[in-house]
Amino acid sequence: MSDYTNKTIIVTGASQGLGKCIVENILQKYNGSQVVLVARNHVLLTSFFNNLKDSDKERVLIIKGDVTDEETINLTIEKTFNKFGKIDGIIFNAGIIEPVGHLYESNFDVDGMKKLFDVNFFSIVKFLNKLLPEIKTNNNNNNNNNSNNNKKKSINIIFVSSGASTRGIDGWLAYGTSKAAVNALCKQIHDEMNEWVNCVSIAPGVVDTEMQHTIREKFVGKMKDESYQNFINLHEKGQLLDGMVVGATYARLIVEGIPENVRGSYIRWDSL
Numbered sequence: 712m713s714d715y716t717n718k719t720i721i722v723t724g725a726s727q728g729l730g731k732c733i734v735e736n737i738l739q740k741y742n743g744s745q746v747v748l749v750a751r752n753h754v755l756l757t758s759f760f761n762n763l764k765d766s767d768k769e770r771v772l773i774i775k776g777d778v779t780d781e782e783t784i785n786l787t788i789e790k791t792f793n794k795f796g797k798i799d800g801i802i803f804n805a806g807i808i809e810p811v812g813h814l815y816e817s818n819f820d821v822d823g824m825k826k827l828f829d830v831n832f833f834s835i836v837k838f839l840n841k842l843l844p845e846i847k848t849n850n851n852n853n854n855n856n857n858s859n860n861n862k863k864k865s866i867n868i869i870f871v872s873s874g875a876s877t878r879g880i881d882g883w884l885a886y887g888t889s890k891a892a893v894n895a896l897c898k899q900i901h902d903e904m905n906e907w908v909n910c911v912s913i914a915p916g917v918v919d920t921e922m923q924h925t926i927r928e929k930f931v932g933k934m935k936d937e938s939y940q941n942f943i944n945l946h947e948k949g950q951l952l953d954g955m956v957v958g959a960t961y962a963r964l965i966v967e968g969i970p971e972n973v974r975g976s977y978i979r980w981d982s983l
């Protein structure tokens with residue numbers, strides 16, 4: 712086990728699926744690191760915490776709340792600084808896929824699309840707008856206080872994107888455009904702040920999670936048959952990816968660092 716001492720990582724959407732797998736990878740592989748889990752489902756989060764070894768409980772902070780709620784964002788930042796003293800990395804993983812629909816349908820759910828954008832995109836914007844000014848101020852103060860050691864402290868950020876951000880999957884307008892916006896946000900942050908923010912937007916492939924279950928159960932008749940059938944086939948042939956395998960890549964990059972050549976980019980999880 713590698714000892715990456717004292718790295719504090721926040722993972723949003725960590726109650727199940729990929730987010731939970733990322734947290735488990737960090738706890739198992741990086742014994743010096745601490746993790747903050749953010750999600751709404753009290754039952755899942757409490758059960759996760761109760762099943763941890765006592766020594767791991769010290770390394771974990773649970774924030775129960777909705778990422779679109781400003782109070783959740785404030786509490787996450789405040790409690791993380793109080794318990795662990797710093798934030799070294801964040802994985803913006805919380806995401807939803809509905810509503811599904813087409814612009815050529817008169818009942819296309821525009822309000823639902825706005826709500827999806829609140830979760831998949833604007834919650835991230837809000838979170839970073841709370842955190843980055845604080846980190847920038849700390850960096851400036853450190854530089855002023857210690858002119859011999861004026862290297863800026865960097866923060867690692869990983870955005871969980873999707874293949875749907877670069878190609879139009881039938882009916883996934885809301886989801887695909889929100890993930891494309893996330894890729895653009897990543898590029899923008901890199902271009903403006905690469906001296907002290909290292910970020911990358913990573914698509915995880917098709918992972919065996921609740922989101923895939925939702926697609927199979929609820930999207931029949933809402934997407935073109937051929938597009939829908941792709942997801943059924945992947946499931947039936949046992950070709951969905953294991954969250955622990957995919958999560959290992961996110962855990963490694965957030966703790967060990969994001970390679971310089973991919974910072975600011977959109978990449979696939981298996982391209983590194």
Ligand SMILES: NC(=O)c1ccc[n+]([C@@H]2O[C@H](COP(=O)([O-])OP(=O)(O)OC[C@H]3O[C@@H](n4cnc5c(N)ncnc54)[C@H](OP(=O)(O)O)[C@@H]3O)[C@@H](O)[C@H]2O)c1
Nearest residue numbers: 724726727728729750751752777778806917918920921922
């Ligand atoms: N699975 C795939 O094939 C796949 C493919 C490409 C991209 N992705 C992306 O991977 C990420 C994780 O998805 P997943 O497949 O693991 O889905 P999942 O099993 O449905 O998990 C989604 C997670 O997001 C959290 N979440 C959703 N809305 C939230 C909100 N308003 N506030 C706080 N947490 C919220 C959920 O927690 P609570 O319900 O407890 O709040 C849950 O922990 C998403 O960004 C998704 O778009 C997944």
